[in-house]
Amino acid sequence: MTDLAVPLLDVRSDTVTRPTAAMRRAMADAEVGDDVLDGDPTTRRLEALVAERLGKERALFFPSGSMANQAAIWVQSAPGTEILLDADAHIIHWEIAATAALCGVQVRPIRGATSVFRAPDLLAGIRAPSIHAVEPSMVCLENTHNGAGGAVTPLHALLELTAVARGVNLPVHLDGARLWNAAVATGTSLADFAACADTVMVSFSKGLGAPVGACLVGSADVITRAHRVRKRFGGGMRQSGILAAGALYGVEHHFDRLAEDHEAAKYLAHLVNGVGGAKVVMPDTNIVMIDLPSPRADDVVARAAALGVRLSKWHNSRVRAVTHLDAPIGLIAEHGPKIAQALSDVLA
16 A cells, blocks of 8 residues: 555645745745734735735734634624525534534525525525524625535626625625635636625635635724634734745745646546546536545545545545645646546446
């Protein structure tokens, strides 16, 4: 079996990327200060750049996207209410019930007629006012949508969702962990996407290749309150400029190259689609979901690992591969056939 410490190809997630040599130098040379006491200069530069790119008043650096999402929910919802989200949203499935445990808010999953919910689905999911029913306090969107295979919700559909939310006076948060990918894939600007929401989270530790971090953007008032919540959650960092420098480098140097990841994902999708009866959700961006004809995900992952390729199990009948900075199309072309072999070996 191939040593899993050094796989030939690791496509479990774009979070496995390692800082490039140039990014490491930028981090090592970063100008720093105590961000909790009086601000870190490199972190301030990152926040200013992200706020400008997304067309918002302010940005705040967080250790993780999950913490930034939860801070947005804390400041814009209210305990004892519910937030409305797509049924397969990251906030529901992969943030270990933080909305309930931290914010005292329940989630109302909205199942869309397609892979990602749209405005008619949201409108139908809003409860009629009643003293017997929980009140909504917020709508959360996700773009790209992880669970739907990195699917992009186009700008017109986001605008329609936002119109529904604002029509009933609900603030909107956008989980834009991979919003960078959505912008590159569609040509829509980050600012146009961000204009659809009151707050937006963007992550640096996925396609942009930074080791740590996310930003929450919004109005000055909301971000001031989010700053207090970050402190409450334990997210205040001292010389955070070392981390922010990696994120800053990623924004400035790795954004445009995301198109390469999208091409690599399409190549891989066509390579494995149909093998052993597997069906691929054709990717909009860099996530390739492979649906199996039987619940053999553990076996496929294990067989691929034995061949030197690391995949992730999504659920018993689905595995996921994500292309990224350390899994360029050349490596996909060289080692992607091993994924096809693993599918064939297990499913034949």
